[in-house]
Amino acid sequence: MSDTQQLRSLNINQVSEPVRRKVAELLDESGDRGWRRLAELLGVGGRCRLSPLELEHCSLKVLESEGSPSLYLLRLMGEKGYTAMDLVEFLQTLGHNDGVQLLKATGIRIVVQPGSMAVLSGQRVKLCCLAVGHPIVQYQWFKVKHEVPHGNGPELVLNPVHVEDSGFYICRVNCGTSFEFSQWAQLDVCSVSAAGYGSVAGAQENQIHICVQPQSQKLIVGDQLVLECFATGKPLPRYQWYKNQCLLKAGNTKHYKIPYVTKANEGVYLCRVYNEHERKDSQEVEVSIEEHPTNARGPAENSEDDVNNRPVATDKVALLIGNMSYWNHPQLKAPMVDVYEMTNLLRQLDFKVVSLLDLTEPEMRNAVDEFLLLLDKGVYGLLYYAGHGYENYGNSFMVPVDAPNPYRSANCLCVQSILKLMQEKETGLNVFLLDMCRKRNEYDNTILIMEALRVTANIVFGYATCQGAEAFEIQQSGLANGIFMKFLKERLLEDKKITVLLDGVAEDMGKCHLTRGKQALEIRSSLSEKRALTDPIQQAGCSAESLTRNLQWAKAHELPESMCFEFDCGAQIQLGFAAEFSNVMIIYTRIVQKPPEIVLCEAYVTDFPLDLDIDPKVTNKGTPEETGSYLVSKELPKHCLYTRLSSLQKLQEPLAFSVCLRYQYQGMEETVEESKEVDVGKPLIANLDISSQFKRSGCLQTCQMTHSPCGSCLAGTDATEPQLRPQNMQYSGSHLNVYNPSLASASGFPQSEHFQYSVYSNALGTGQWSPYYSSYRSSTNIPVENTDDTSELVANFSDRVNFQ
Template identity: 65%
Template sequence: MAKPVRSVAGPLHLSHLSEPVLRRLSELLDRAAPGKGWRDLAQRAGSRGRVRLSPLDLEQCSLKVLEPKGSPSWSLLKLLGERGCTVVELVEFLQALEHTEALQCLSYPGIEVVVHPDSQAVLSGQVVKLCCWAVGHPFVHYQWFKQEKEVPHGKAPELVLNPVTIHDSGFYICRVNRDSSFAFSRWARLDVCDLQSTPDGNLMASPENKLRICVQPRPQTLTVGDALVLECGAAGNPVPHYQWFRNGFPLENGDKNVYMVTSVDEEHQGTYWCHASNEQEGRDSQKIEVVVGRKAVAVECTEGDLSDLQAADLQEESDHRPVATDKVALLIGNMSYRHHPQLKAPMVDVYELTNLLRQLDFKVVSLLDLTESEMRNAVSEFLLLLDKGVYGLLYYAGHGYENYGNSFMVPIDAPNPYRSANCLCVQNILRRMQEKETGLNVFLLDMCRKRNEYDDTVLVLDALKVTANIVFGYATCQGAEAFEIEQSGLANGIFMKFLKDRLLEDKKITVLLDEVAEDMGRCHLTEGKQALEIRSSLSEKRALTDPIQQTLASAGSLARNLQWAKAHELPESKCLEFRCGVQVQLGFAAEFSNVMVIYTRLVQKPPEIAACRAYITDFALDLDVDPKETNKGTPEETGSYLLLKDLPKHCLYTRLSSLQKLKEHLIFTVCLHYEYSGIEEMMDERKEVNVGKPLVAKLGLHHRFKANSCLQSCCTADSPCLNQRETSSVTNKHCALSPCQPASCPGVCHPHPSCSDSIRRPEACSCNGSSKILPSRQEAQNYSPPVDVSNVPVETTDDTAELEFLLSDHFRLSQRQQL
């Protein structure tokens, strides 16, 4: 084996390779299999504009076989070296040919990381640099990870976070790879303290490495059984360690920056503080008091005592308005059903409700056209946003039905006919929300509630908790249908048409819905067909306009902000400069959390170019983009009617929907066609653009839904019929899934009726010729949840050794699958 080529400063040209290396490469290329020989290499090299190879050049290389020791490959490599081809370019050509043996001549047998990133504890707003360097550059590739997630644009030896935010906290690692070889750096922990959470305004002026307490614990008054959560944050290098104290004694398991007791007793009362230290110095946080008292005991009282209590409650209610610790909303609109009638209104309904809720300080995730597994994963992500005292709102517009008091939302891939196993049960979602101890649970269901004659399944659900924080707003009564109304080419659901006019009013949510119901009752279009039904267990005067009073820098708040921000990160605008001097601007706008509009605009054109046009193409197959619907002159032509006032004029527009299906980074090509003055030949240039995973694509909703998520609507959460449903296949496109066998699902009956569809349609109505009632939402590809292996599936943990083992083990598996 020839001596491998080592890294040097600057690009290494082929002409500088040693003769033994060239000889070995020539031998491998001369006797290579079809598709990996010297002619294939010449074709790859010739496709580069800088390295031009004429037919005469290839003929001269080919004639070398007539010489006693002649080699076409040797001649080609010499020719490439004379024309400026570098070793890096040759490596890229050989990688494209998948010529592993030839690549080994140009690389190290192994990879060694010589510079590892350091753990840091910093203040938000600073510039943070994490560095990794491996022997073998420039023949190695770098990829940074935060926990199991790839860091967008983290493909350089140095990862720069400028400015760093509290959302950047976590564990980082760098993977260095070349072909099937790879190595990992050590894990680096990045702790970011929010400067806004500290009253000390001089922290930023302190020396960068000096130890500083930037998050102070806060005093608390609790009752027996409550949870105690104390948090302390420090910045400084080296990374500080923590130790909590109570009444002067160190606490067991108190070596983290957050100290928690899930259920306190009177013995937990006392004076607490945290000591932060590193190898250079140590500091104490403020000392705070934790008071623990006994819970009130229910006693018998007279009618007079009760009147006094009610009067006191009314006085307290007037003095203390309810508050939310946060407000989050999940909005789902299903329109493009594969086996059922299409709907029009959910797109406009979800868009308008999103804008209204954001005015009320709700964190909103809005999604269109979800399959069953995507809906279940979206609900799971929504549940992660909930916590004690949070206001949670779920809005659904699409096909649905109600059986035995349970409401079911129908995904777009539900078979015909569908049953509960293919749909999401709303009551099951409510039970999961209650487990989060939310302050208010609001369900707005804009769907039909007629009985599904094909589904006689009796669900076995866990009992709901007795709480006074649940509000259901049904767009129609039980056993009735919900309708859409079309005006000026756009459609609204009847429910949303009246709800949007009152949603911002500062009124108790049930009072507000009562007034919406009265408004709907005065609409002659749906008289006798649709009426709003309200179900509530609300005993407090809670409204969607209630203010938010967060626990400052609480772990739950940080998690909600991070999760919400993940689903709303748009790519940054880019300006691409082509060799001919033309500059093209790329812009991005979000229509929904899973719908993005890309617009392109020419910002500079040299005078010698008579005409040019830039368009985008080559999208991932996951998105199923129709090329005929891209690069349109107006947003309306792409199907985007809602962003007209927000998008710049005189651009080409492309609307990308279903971003939740994106498995890898969004990569596309910008093609530039241009023509010089006086020359009829059309020239073209191409640039590949990688914008990472925009919007909701970061949440991985395309993954197969996990059975242990307890969102299954059929039977109980741990029922054997769940696994059977996931592994079965649909053979008859006209029927729903095969019913569960009684032995696997005792006590649940699944009859198998015929597949004839006899659902009746209501009569169409009109109003002065300007609006019309569209088909109802009673009716909505076969069920087949997508299967995907996560790139690097690692759970977040403080155990960096476990993180490194899991990450390395998965990458080895991925490499074996690729080979």
């Protein structure tokens, strides 16, 4: 079959989607030689004329997420029977030679894609890729970037397979001068005992079989917990760990690890293994943890008296705020990643966590008020902030995203006022972790008259930088932490006194050549007890305050339940929801049933409230990354359309939108549309109405405080606590993130990114090193392992640092 004959036998809709999209982009950008001119040619020299309604549908495509009238026109042409050769002839008439060359290189069609699987070492494994093309196709297998020896056929056979064969495989199909790549296939190989192998020998390849079960463990406070589960199957099994039947958000790999366990980690654990076809649960195992002096990392840290008299919290709550998208100031990037990772770590320490991104001044004040409602006598309260900030006359200010340029104290939140309100709650521990600049604001000469704080021995400040200095984040393509969080996350789970833990972070930061001499952690504390973030929770009964606190926290976690809609045509659409932050929600839709007489079926969501200011161009996308959601993409179900709703705190009314279905019956030219209205109430933080301009006045705009019990800066030792001296306190930030246990875990192959590094600090002294988040995929398009402990977001540093 010649190339021309093959193009004549290939329907336009059978042309690979990337090629069709490139041709469509060419037509969209060509003006008088674009899709309208192509439609005219169809009416003059084509077999079928487009109806006025079809042309109108093409025009309206610019308002939808795809945004391509040409792509819709090409699909209509395919449905009317036009072939790739017909399109070539039309493009030649229009003078689009680039489009002609694209189509003539589409002679390869991969009909069988290799599939991902998990197997045991010693088995026989076969990866298959089958393609058709003229005159003959050739195969070339690769493991990541390296060619596989003897991998030059449609089947890649590994017999026997070894553990070192684990990884990602892809097949390149060559035909003359053109080529196509297959999908990536992940091979996960585990070595088990002969008995384990024998138990799975009779299992079918496409069935899940758990061959490594987790084991019960008896540990001592401070030990490391490691639970392991491994299953074979095809498609590749995924993992989700549960504790006491509650989903562990950070437990979505084969190994579940807690570096430093406490009594709060006791419980019954199991692992759920699943793929697209089935799911199985591992055996339940019990993890018990004893308090014993032998758990010590040194006699000075964990004596017998320490264990017997260890402080306890009546509860633990945390507010995390990350401000990035400033209206009148330089944009930041790292706060999103920092808040997300801080949330996952604090959850492992049994904190009730609320996380918020990009808050205005009223929203920040109201969020702090809600945080104060969660505090009570003996509660551990933690406030984490990442964003722009400054410090004047010993008072620290957090800058909302709507602050004017220049901003002053009247536009910002004073940290010391928040501390005063926290003290009034008689909290057991007040921790402030502030990732912001502390340079003086030359536009703000206000001198505040302060009221003295109570002298209490329960305050710890961890400043990302010293007084008068800047804090930085790294600018790179991809996701990255700020400098402070880069080192803090490595130690946050340690079972050590909070000041000792921060001393370790300060030492780690001091070893970083990028920030040496520019940014150093500063610690201020009035702590006189060995209180740690790992301290156990011991509630004295079920008080009214505790019930109120739990109810308030639960309100910020409420997600709509998954729902299914059946339309008149018989198609069924599933609608699901997931929380990325307390004020960011992902909606995913997919078609779960389609009648056989329907040849075209599309589902999407639209008509969102104007409060959310949603761009239709980034809704109903094929991947979460296309919507701006980079952090939970691997935890969402696959093969859906995704829509990301941010700034949920701005919702004034219940969230109502439309679920639409567009479909076409076989043999009919017209498409039919149906829609259903959905009201899911107020999800997540929208329940708390923090966007109200004059909701409460609890969070003072300024603070009245002349003296602070936290004046001394620790010099890296915790042998003796600093003497209380009448100095002003500094504070610079807080974060807050909400976790929802109904967030589903799912598979997905993230793509590697190219990184480039630079550093900046803005002229106002409020800048941070800023990473550039890129949604493009690298030229090699190599996936990253996502079934084991290799998915951590790691910041990379460059040897070249450029300051502006």
